[in-house]
Amino acid sequence: MKKNLKYKAANGLEMDLDYKPVVFCDDITTLTNEEWLELRRTGIGGSEYGIINGISNFKTARDLYMDKLGYTPYWMLEDNWFTLEFGHANEELVAKAFYERTGFKPYAVRKMFRHPKYYWMIADVDYFVDIKDSEGTVRTYILEIKTTSYQNRFDWGDDFAPKIPAGYILQGRSYACVTNVYGIIYACLYDNNINSLIIRTLERDLDQEAEIIESGRHFWQDYVEKGIEPPYVEVGENAKKSARKWIAPNIHKSVLEIDGKDEVINGDTTEGTYDELIDKIDNLNEKIKKLNSEKKDCEKEIKRLQSIIEFNIGEERDCIISLNKRQKDIGISFDERKSESVPVDKIRDLKKLDKELYEYLLAISFIKIKTTKNVKFYDKVKS
Structure with a gap:
């Protein structure tokens, strides 16, 4: 971003754009999983903004609140662990596919960042990539690695109408806000070949970032720091599963x-x-x-x-029964079919009597003549 700039967002937030993120973990690869989770509990990560805004399919704001305070659920109902592990295991492969497709080489920075002003905003970024614009200026983007199933590939739209899932938009914009980069690039693989790689680009939107900042502030300062459980605003199965996690036995x-x-x-x-x-x-x-x-x-x-x-x-009539909803009567109509035909032996006699007429009738495939008319059998039948 450019230096010495300020921006007043639509929600009234005064944003200073001249900053660098705070690095509060130099190398996350040295952390145990529990140590990494403890650092994550010191703020709100990008993937958690979908949760606090009620658009996550797996967690509620109450779940996130309990996790930030270090509570362990009474009942473990997590059912998306395989999807998460699969995505992590394939990050390097998808990054390599992005490089093969675009020629832009991503690089990993295994640090954990915090916004210098909005301390509840933290970022643990997959990759960064530097790209020159048309004027030769190098722009730094976050590269977010995603995987999805073949059935869900249209969540990303198509080449004519590209889309980015809403939760990933919140995640990317929060990361861009923390790290102060130019934009976000998403690389999503939905099949086992490089041609299935979906690439989407998102530039900074400071008004949306201001909304993300405010939603994070509200969750962190009004609930987490005060120790007040956020209410359930989610609906359906997600809220029900969440409630079950925190029900203590016999209480x-x-x-x-x-x-x-x-x-x-x-x-x-x-x-x-x-x-x-x-x-x-x-x-x-x-x-x-x-x-x-x-x-x-x-x-x-x-x-x-x-x-x-x-x-x-009778069997020779095809009837149609219909219900007159306004008069609540049943009307019946049917097709009465009458057929006139010439026996085969008579046609043979015709050949002897008038060969020219016989050949004419043969040419038009004359076998029999059918006549059909529609007759109203009953106007009404009282039920």
């Missing part, structure tokens, strides 16, 4: 805060948003079950009526 909690204002009173099904929703779901399921049963009865009755109608009409 009953009388009041559970849901979103900062609603409370669930355990053991009392007449109070609390959660219990009301459960009761509503149960009632709706009962109604659905009853309606499905009534629907099946109606379908059986329609088939019974249809069989009676078809029997009375």
Whole structure:
């Protein structure tokens, strides 16, 4: 970034762009996994901004809060460990594929960085890459290495409409903010050949960075530093799995805060948003079950009526039964087919009587003549 610059973001944050990141670990390769996790607990890493903004598929803000304070879950429900390990194991291979495709050689800096002003922002970057622009100025980018499955490759769009998954955008922009580089390049491999490498580029957006800074400040200063558990704002299976992790065996909690204002009173099904929703779901399921049963009865009755109608009409007529929803009557129409044909022996006699006419009829494949007309059989049949 250029020196001696300041920027006022859309959210009012005054940003100083003349800075260098603080290095608070010179070589992360010398750390044990536990030591690395302890350093990560001193701030918010790039991959964690998707969590605190509620767009992670694996963790909630409550999970992240508990981890930052060093709590161990009562129940281990992590189900994405293989995906994470697979991505780490293939980082070097994907970086090599990027070099083969672009000619730009990435380099690893195995340090851990912290923003000099926003101390809760930390970065543990995969690779950096230096690229000259059209004017010959060298620009430093972060190179983020990703892997995905063949089925999920369209999360990155295509050549005509490129995309970057939202969580990765937050991650890349937070890293760029910490390290003060020019932009972010993503290299994502979705198959086992170099042609499946997806490359996307993202330049700095200071307004978005200001929003990321604020979301991190809110989480860190209002929850982590104060020791206040963030409320569950996530929905669905993710929130349910999270809640299960932190339920202590044989410990009953009388009041559970849901979103900062609603409370669930355990053991009392007449109070609390959660219990009301459960009761509503149960009632709706009962109604659905009853309606499905009534629907099946109606379908059986329609088939019974249809069989009676078809029997009375006769086999030579194709009937169509329709329900008039407005008048609640059943209307029936059918096609009545009449056929006129000439027996084969008569055609042979025709050949003897008039050979020229016979050859003409043969040329037009004359065998028999069909006539079809639509007749309204019943206007209405009262059900």
